[in-house]
Amino acid sequence: MGKMVTLTIDDQVVSVPQGTLIVDAAKKAGIDIPVFCYHPKMEPVGMCRMCLVEVGRPVIDRATGQPVLEADGSPKIQFGPKLETACTTPVSEGMVVRTQTQVVAEARRGIIEFLLTSHPLDCPICDKGGECPLQNLTMAYGPGESRFRYEDKMHLAKHLPLGELI
Ligand code: FES
Structure with missing residues (x-):
């Protein structure tokens, strides 16, 4: 089996094979992200934007290559300025995805x-x-x-x- 990646989607920790798209990782966690133009048997095209979600990634210290930690020891997560399409974005280690926020709605x-x-x-x-x-x-x-x-x-x-x- 290939490398597994662990991420958090709506506070649920999920482990999926590297290369999995967020929309499929969410499905594995029982979280439904609405889609129109995505079908698991076809290449993603990312055209309708229905699957937009908030995506955060761990902040990495450039000097050490290690994740920057918060005061409580948890990794510092940086959310992007824009929503991302869950059907075209592959998961990455430590990623945090929010699918139920006001911004997403x-x-x-x-x-x-x-x-x-x-x-x-x-x-x-x-x-x-x-x-x-x-x-x-x-x-x-x-x-x-x-x-x-x-x-x-x-x-x-x-x-x-x-x-x-x-
Ligand atoms: S489902 Fe259409 S852009 Fe993601």
């Missing part, structure tokens, strides 16, 4: 809202209605209301008359 709301701006929103008549990851994740993590003003929507005449029912 706001990012998820924003990403869902952004994705819905280019989606037809035809859930009531869509064949996938009820079995749709976008619908499910919108219910779970979305903003709950839209900033769009429906009365401003343009209603242009159809190019072809489709009848009264369509």
Whole structure:
């Protein structure tokens, strides 16, 4: 077996093989990170940003190459200024991942809202209605209301008359 890496995800200590992606390490710990564009059988593409999480790494003393310690003896963890995609970021030793913070929740709301701006929103008549990851994740993590003003929507005449029912 290859080298194992130990990290902490939402206060749970997890050990996974080196090279494992955060999203898969979290799954092993029973923590679900929402994804759209990630599938375990495909190369990660990191395009939808739904899996954003906070990632911290141990601070290493450049002179000694050893981790810098806090007053209580625990390793000092430095969190990055931006969220990272859990589906493209491999785990590293001593990493600390937070998936349930306010910042992460706001990012998820924003990403869902952004994705819905280019989606037809035809859930009531869509064949996938009820079995749709976008619908499910919108219910779970979305903003709950839209900033769009429906009365401003343009209603242009159809190019072809489709009848009264369509
Ligand atoms: S799941 Fe799409 S960017 Fe990670």
